[in-house]
Amino acid sequence: MEKEEDLRRFKFKWTLPRLIVQLISLLAVNALVFTQIYPYLNLKSIPFGLPILASVNSSFTAVYSSLDLIQMELSQPEFPWIVLGTIFLIGAVVGRAFCGWVCPIGFIQDIITTLKGKLNFISPRTHKAAKQVKYLVLFVTFLISGSLGITLYLGGGSDYKNALGIFASGPFIAISPDGTLFGTIPALLTMVRENFGALIARPPTIQEVWAGLNRIPPLPALRIIILVAFFAAAWKVPRFWCRYVCPTGALMAVFQKYSYAGIKRDPVKCTKCPHCEVRCPMQINILDLPWEKFNDPECIMCMECVDACPHGSLSLKFP
Ligand code: SF4
Numbered sequence: 001m002e003k004e005e006d007l008r009r010f011k012f013k014w015t016l017p018r019l020i021v022q023l024i025s026l027l028a029v030n031a032l033v034f035t036q037i038y039p040y041l042n043l044k045s046i047p048f049g050l051p052i053l054a055s056v057n058s059s060f061t062a063v064y065s066s067l068d069l070i071q072m073e074l075s076q077p078e079f080p081w082i083v084l085g086t087i088f089l090i091g092a093v094v095g096r097a098f099c100g101w102v103c104p105i106g107f108i109q110d111i112i113t114t115l116k117g118k119l120n121f122i123s124p125r126t127h128k129a130a131k132q133v134k135y136l137v138l139f140v141t142f143l144i145s146g147s148l149g150i151t152l153y154l155g156g157g158s159d160y161k162n163a164l165g166i167f168a169s170g171p172f173i174a175i176s177p178d179g180t181l182f183g184t185i186p187a188l189l190t191m192v193r194e195n196f197g198a199l200i201a202r203p204p205t206i207q208e209v210w211a212g213l214n215r216i217p218p219l220p221a222l223r224i225i226i227l228v229a230f231f232a233a234a235w236k237v238p239r240f241w242c243r244y245v246c247p248t249g250a251l252m253a254v255f256q257k258y259s260y261a262g263i264k265r266d267p268v269k270c271t272k273c274p275h276c277e278v279r280c281p282m283q284i285n286i287l288d289l290p291w292e293k294f295n296d297p298e299c300i301m302c303m304e305c306v307d308a309c310p311h312g313s314l315s316l317k318f319p
């Protein structure tokens with residue numbers, strides 16, 4: 001009898017399985033880092049794209065961001081059939097779930113929020129307006145890469161390509177924080193490690209450090225500023241980058257709306273308390289959405305709302 005009662009009371013929680021999947025994904029996406037520790041490992045990156053942030057600029061990345069591959073292929077110029085096909089397939093089945101479960105940059109933001117132990121929310125008006133910024137970032141990325149791809153395909157475009165410089169092979173790749181975090185920073189650390197002995201023997205003076213900082217070219221400086229802003233924003237607002245800036249998030253938000261996977265809310269059990277909304281890192285007004293099934297474009301399928309509901313009224317709906 002007691003066992004039956006326990007079973008009825010037992011509620012599956014998504015938080016721990018998601019954390020484990022995110023951790024495994026972080027290691028798998030950056031699997032080539034293990035070749036630094038164990039040089040005999042013969043690991044190679046696969047030129048396959050997933051709807052996450054995984055920079056082609058990082059020497060540790062085992063699979064790449066779909067958006068990075070699209071930008072690179074357009075600059076070749078080639079049409080990214082396979083990458084787009086993968087995005088369609090993943091988007092149709094699980095929508096934006098890779099943001100909630102696989103993306104390392106999403107995971108890092110979740111860790112920051114967990115360390116902070118509190119979810120800050122911003123005014124609904126600002127939130128509504130700021131959400132549009134990521135679509136603008138996506139539009140500009142496609143505009144630059146698409147126009148370059150078309151002009152190159154038509155036989156011209158070499159002047160345009162030269163004028164774009166480093167932005168030609170990917171306007172967003174050049175400034176994305178994942179490239180800085182997993183590419184530039186490890187390269188700098190390797191440099192420091194290799195010169196550690198010399199640095200200890202004769203530590204640089206403040207003037208030398210300052211002169212060195214002043215010699216950093218504008219683009220790497222911009223990258224570092226973006227990375228610092230990324231961390232500061234993640235501390236202030238949960239998933240700031242995903243909500244307002246990330247073009248991959250914007251791309252997958254389009255699919256999320258029509259995906260098979262969604263969440264349903266039992267209107268009989270629901271008391272509109274609203275614990276689910278308070279726990280949502282994407283600040284979604286869950287109680288205003290259709291109860292039969294909701295697929296808000298901002299929803300990353302993290303299932304935090306499902307875990308938060310004390311009445312068990314929310315659950316995964318597929319399809
Ligand atoms: S929105 Fe961008 S950064 Fe956030 S989880 Fe999705 S792909 Fe990663």
Ligand code: SF4
Nearest residue numbers: 280299300302303305
């Ligand atoms: S609605 Fe639920 S599943 Fe979607 S992002 Fe918010 S908490 Fe996560």
